[in-house]
Amino acid sequence: MINLSAVLLRPGCIVMREEPMSARLGRGEALLEIECAAVCGTDISIWRGDYPVPLPLVPGHEFVARVADTPARSPAARLIGRRVVCGINNSCVAYARRAMCEACRRGLPRHCLRRTVTGIVNHPGAFARYLRAPQGNLHPLPNSIPSDAGTLIEPLAAAMRTFELTPLRGGEIVVVLGCGRLGRLVALAAGRLGARVIAVGRSQAHLDLVAPFAWKRVRLPLQPPDGKESRAAEQENTKSCGHKRDGGGIVSVRDHEQLRAFVLDHTRGFGAGIVVEATGVGQNLLLAQRLAHPMGTIAMKSTSGVPVSDFNTTLAAVDELRFQGSRCGSLEKAIRFMSRHRMPDSGWITARYPLEQTAQAIEAAVTEPKVLVEVRRVLA
Numbered sequence: 223m224i225n226l227s228a229v230l231l232r233p234g235c236i237v238m239r240e241e242p243m244s245a246r247l248g249r250g251e252a253l254l255e256i257e258c259a260a261v262c263g264t265d266i267s268i269w270r271g272d273y274p275v276p277l278p279l280v281p282g283h284e285f286v287a288r289v290a291d292t293p294a295r296s297p298a299a300r301l302i303g304r305r306v307v308c309g310i311n312n313s314c315v316a317y318a319r320r321a322m323c324e325a326c327r328r329g330l331p332r333h334c335l336r337r338t339v340t341g342i343v344n345h346p347g348a349f350a351r352y353l354r355a356p357q358g359n360l361h362p363l364p365n366s367i368p369s370d371a372g373t374l375i376e377p378l379a380a381a382m383r384t385f386e387l388t389p390l391r392g393g394e395i396v397v398v399l400g401c402g403r404l405g406r407l408v409a410l411a412a413g414r415l416g417a418r419v420i421a422v423g424r425s426q427a428h429l430d431l432v433a434p435f436a437w438k439r440v441r442l443p444l445q446p447p448d449g450k451e452s453r454a455a456e457q458e459n460t461k462s463c464g465h466k467r468d469g470g471g472i473v474s475v476r477d478h479e480q481l482r483a484f485v486l487d488h489t490r491g492f493g494a495g496i497v498v499e500a501t502g503v504g505q506n507l508l509l510a511q512r513l514a515h516p517m518g519t520i521a522m523k524s525t526s527g528v529p530v531s532d533f534n535t536t537l538a539a540v541d542e543l544r545f546q547g548s549r550c551g552s553l554e555k556a557i558r559f560m561s562r563h564r565m566p567d568s569g570w571i572t573a574r575y576p577l578e579q580t581a582q583a584i585e586a587a588v589t590e591p592k593v594l595v596e597v598r599r600v601l602a
Contacts (some may be wrong), residue, residue: 259600380404440481519546
């Protein structure tokens, strides 16, 4: 069997390789034939070199595939020929190992001490024709969900995980910093769970796309202003938001101070209960601190690989802020959510490329809302 795959040799350098693939499957494995795979912000960070991982690597972890084969008498044999989505944390539990690591034994397979991560750490990803994956990570995709929309289940699960760790009761104000791929999904999940979402972004196009799920939309300048404002100007901005409303219902603010004033104006001066950082800009954690109310939650969703400097530990301690990291969520819950709400759907895909153009697809994803690699598409 020959497998065609897109291999990242070093940051910015992807080559196509055809290599023989053994037909023999290990215990607990399944052979998947990839139908399509979406480009994630993490893929972009790995491609740029901001997120250092062992290379060479076949990226891609948001995908839909058909089960091509399993070992004889495998419990997963019933899935052969069916479409599936796949969890990306390859753990002792996922492989049904007899001897489990301590994390898996404690019920924390996402943090397995032996785990590899499909398309990210020490396991090839889905920008390829074929992929081996642990059977325990496979989830059948309902016929009602098209394959292209199915690639959004893994990131939707990650978005929903935010509110598994900090549950919403309804009516909370959630600020989402960044309205790109992940931020839009976070806004969708929060909105459907009853929160009032303040979506903040710099892109008019992204703010337009998040409109159905946002209570308020705020636009920052395309480029942050250089230098720091004077203390007098900061105080004046705090007194009055001074924002301008665009024709499309988007409020434009000049800087972070005006954004903070806007949030305070809409929370009776208290701040937001949850601020989700989904921009991929690490320094925005500092902004998130200033938008949250005391004992609020800062939800860190970006995996940009870029460190944060000048972090205000005093403010975090005095306001008793909770900093919450989260990544992967339950694919089963995401499938149920998509089946119920019919969102996200195929319309979220804004560009499509064949497998042979994976490099161009990742480059396009820097500006495109959502890019799909159609693995089964034949390059003309």
